[in-house]
Amino acid sequence: MDPLSDATTGLLPHLLQLRTLLNRGQLYEQAVQDAGVALDRPAMTILVILDAAERPLRVGEIATRMQVVGPHVTRHLNSLGKRAIIKRVPDPEDQRARLVALTPSGQRIVQRYTTVVNGWFTAALAQWPDQDRSDLMRLLARLTGDLTTQFDAVAAGSTPTEGEG
Amino acid sequence: MDPLSDATTGLLPHLLQLRTLLNRGQLYEQAVQDAGVALDRPAMTILVILDAAERPLRVGEIATRMQVVGPHVTRHLNSLGKRAIIKRVPDPEDQRARLVALTPSGQRIVQRYTTVVNGWFTAALAQWPDQDRSDLMRLLARLTGDLTTQFDAVAAGSTPTEGEG
């Protein structure tokens, strides 16, 4: 076992635990209740993504960011569109595509939701030293970036697992 | 907006992205294929948990660590038991309970799987400074711990979100 392996061996259990934490349905139910909104989780995920993007996105872009497949997004957009939470407009640059944007109503919903969840995070990290908080943000950003790159490569079949030149 | 909020506001998108990364089914398929095993994801999650615990666990303990409900675990244990990947023995301390343990076959399976996935992590973090790697492990451990505490409190209804005294 080389030291590099030792350094990352413990990562899998940590990330699995984080995954189970964030997948807790009960938690989401509490969040939407506190926020006073009524949406299922994938629908809210779409709203969060649109809000974070700060510009209208194509259906395909949303699917990529959710790491899901197109039809899944379409189905939720249909529901969200009927409720006037999002709107779809033609993409001026490509007549095949459509741009998805939050309506004012949708903006209010995602605002209330993120306020609640960010409040939880703030409370959970309240006792942390400032340095640790900023380190976490920086390392988490790099981790997701590097894992995305690695996983994309693995999924593409190049499997750069072994020698890692 | 107080500085504390600012420090954690960016956390939600990061964690959501991490969640979508770890939820990618395609990735798991690649892992089990590389490892040469044939198990679905929740079944493998059970094996990883048993392996990390380094001792037999009760059904309820497994469910808690997976953040799922009892019947879900039972169903997969039935399947794993038939294939002699796990075994259930009576808990000497409580005749109602049963202890779940990996068989030698199960140990080999989880070993192959974790080797593959840890290899991915090692590759993804290969260029990181040692200091960043150790910081990540430390902060991730504390983050999951603090989020677990926070989320448990929220789910219990105390909702220590607001003033956070």
Place this chain on the structure above:
DNA sequence: TATTGTTATACTCTATAACTATA
């Protein structure tokens, strides 16, 4: 011919309800 998106269908994963056995 390749790409963007939609519709329809099937599968995976998890939860709720009802039940048995032991404490």
Place this chain on the structure above:
DNA sequence: TATAGTTATAGAGTATAACAATA
């Protein structure tokens, strides 16, 4: 009566396949 686990059923979430329209 409460707790540990199981069985059976229902629902949420996501993928695959087939199709329409534009590039």
